Amino acid sequence: MSPQGRRNASRGKISREAIVAAALEVSDSSAGLDAVTVRSLATKLGTGTMTLYGYFRSKDEILDAMADHVMSGIELPPVEDETPEQALRAVAQAFVTLMTEHPSVSWLLSSRVTRSHASLKAAMEDVLQRLVNTGIPPETAVRCYGLLIQFALGFAAYQAPRQWGAASGDDGAELRRQQEHYWAGLPATEFPLVVALAPQLVMLPTEDQFDWGVELLVQVLARALEADAQHS
Amino acid sequence: MSPQGRRNASRGKISREAIVAAALEVSDSSAGLDAVTVRSLATKLGTGTMTLYGYFRSKDEILDAMADHVMSGIELPPVEDETPEQALRAVAQAFVTLMTEHPSVSWLLSSRVTRSHASLKAAMEDVLQRLVNTGIPPETAVRCYGLLIQFALGFAAYQAPRQWGAASGDDGAELRRQQEHYWAGLPATEFPLVVALAPQLVMLPTEDQFDWGVELLVQVLARALEADAQHS
DNA sequence: GGTGTCGTCGTACACAGTACGGCACAGGCT
DNA sequence: AGCCTGTGCCGTACTGTGTACGACGACACC
Incomplete structure (x- = not known):
């Protein structure tokens, strides 16, 4: 099944929305879009890097979600x-x-x-x-x-x-x-x-x-x- | 002295212009701007990777030169x-x-x-x-x-x-x-x-x-x- | 021939995205 | 209870990026 289908937050505090929010926070800061890194998001959320791939198939999907959210x-x-x-x-x-x-x-x-x-x-x-x-x-x-x-x-x-x-x-x-x-x-x-x-x-x-x-x-x-x- | 100050082409066939031309050729192809890579340019020009850094201080400078050339x-x-x-x-x-x-x-x-x-x-x-x-x-x-x-x-x-x-x-x-x-x-x-x-x-x-x-x-x-x- | 200087580039390192597989723990089964 | 299977988590490692460092060779001049 696709990652999106998982029940979000069985116990973890991280979710698709949290990831997108963190990404927007980073990119809107002075660091800019280049600072949006899978690793930087992970540390900002206090998780491991690969955890994010349980919510998005790729970094590109995260960027898509950011664009969607803003739109x-x-x-x-x-x-x-x-x-x-x-x-x-x-x-x-x-x-x-x-x-x-x-x-x-x-x-x-x-x-x-x-x-x-x-x-x-x-x-x-x-x-x-x-x-x-x-x-x-x-x-x-x-x-x-x-x-x-x-x-x-x-x-x-x-x-x-x-x-x-x-x-x-x-x-x-x-x-x-x-x-x-x-x-x-x-x-x-x-x-x-x-x-x-x-x-x-x-x-x-x-x-x-x-x-x-x-x-x-x-x-x-x-x-x-x-x-x-x-x-x- | 800055790299630009060197006499261009003491004997080599590569130059600032050649590099920019190659970069434009790559980016205008279907591969797009992402395909413009220091290594890809080097192989396209038949040189080593670091040779390009004798003509430009960084990849960013190459991109600047591309923009300038087009403009x-x-x-x-x-x-x-x-x-x-x-x-x-x-x-x-x-x-x-x-x-x-x-x-x-x-x-x-x-x-x-x-x-x-x-x-x-x-x-x-x-x-x-x-x-x-x-x-x-x-x-x-x-x-x-x-x-x-x-x-x-x-x-x-x-x-x-x-x-x-x-x-x-x-x-x-x-x-x-x-x-x-x-x-x-x-x-x-x-x-x-x-x-x-x-x-x-x-x-x-x-x-x-x-x-x-x-x-x-x-x-x-x-x-x-x-x-x-x-x-x- | 010796001795720079200068263009070239092989190697190596930090950092990127991400595939793979092991971990812990939940819940339902016997 | 004990187990088993699914499901989130993430440590490790592989590839590919930009680029710092220093070695190598070709020439110019003394």
Whole structure:
């Protein structure tokens, strides 16, 4: 029988959930995803290494479970009578919140196709439903869904690495300062724009920029929807 | 002295460029980035493992060099008298071309801040120049630059994993078919939208979808630019 | 010929994921 | 009671990774 079928915790305090929680705790710390090691998880849980393989078939399955857990945690506050714009904004915000809360996990989200029913329902079905409920035609809703996920993914991918390596609490400010200094110090004859725009460039992976992009997307999607509505 | 300072190729046929080329060749094959191993590169080049450390301080430096090489290869066909829309389109296309040509390397591009002058010039300075040349205000050009890079990054991140694991030449079509089948087979009561929209969902990470997104972005950026122009 | 210096690489070590098999202990049987 | 079998636990060990150390050989110069 598959490992999942075992009665969980006959007497032990460890479980699938505990393992995933430990893994998320490690990866969300400054150490990052690389620190998620079968051995490190085992010691963190106070068990032997191979014990974990009683709950997961491989480390990859643990990573899958992490992605699933994070995905399932997506939160869309329920409302009624939303306009398409409001729904799009809410969905975009939900995605990016997800990814900034677990920065290192965003790699996983993109590289793993969602498999569990829980995360599938939360991250696809419910989100699509939310969009369709506002009157967006289903086919268009799918496109919007893809666009927003892609946008959030890109944001996470662009932002996350610039946070790593900074002491926690830094919020990446120190790293940004160093980066700005580096850019500003380039030869101005060869890099006139980079030198001049260094302050703006380092601000790219911030939430302000993200909001700016979301607003743009929402506007343009809304406009596309109106255009579609004319045709039908 | 640093390894880079050595006269390259006193008599050996191997060089920094050869190593990077081999690494790209491996990672672009179906094996993916995981197959880029110090040992695999060494055997591919017909040398000993440690020879590579005469050219790079660490494997990480090799990955940096790969990212730099790919970034430097960005191609923006020179034109004059472009409209902002045309420039934005060209830049977006250039970015995504880059990432689809080296799908697995797109991970690297996001996680590594550009360091070499060559890639900095090609991927930042020149791109920004291109945008500014069309009359876009520099600060806005930076925002557009970030948005486009982020968008391309998200596209690559969303598309790439769905190509891995497929035999080369498949172009991911077989994988897509399987995914569609899986989605379509879900319980329709719980996943009505996913089941109904399975065909559209699997088409999300395609270039058509990307073009759709680019057009949307370009239009809205252009409109935002016009609005800005009114104010000044 | 001696004596660097420099590119090459064989060996070895720490750490990764994980296969194998033994351990302890539960519960149901006789 | 005594046993037996299933089931979680995990010590050990194997393969594969990145890389430090130091030996080896080829050339340049005195």
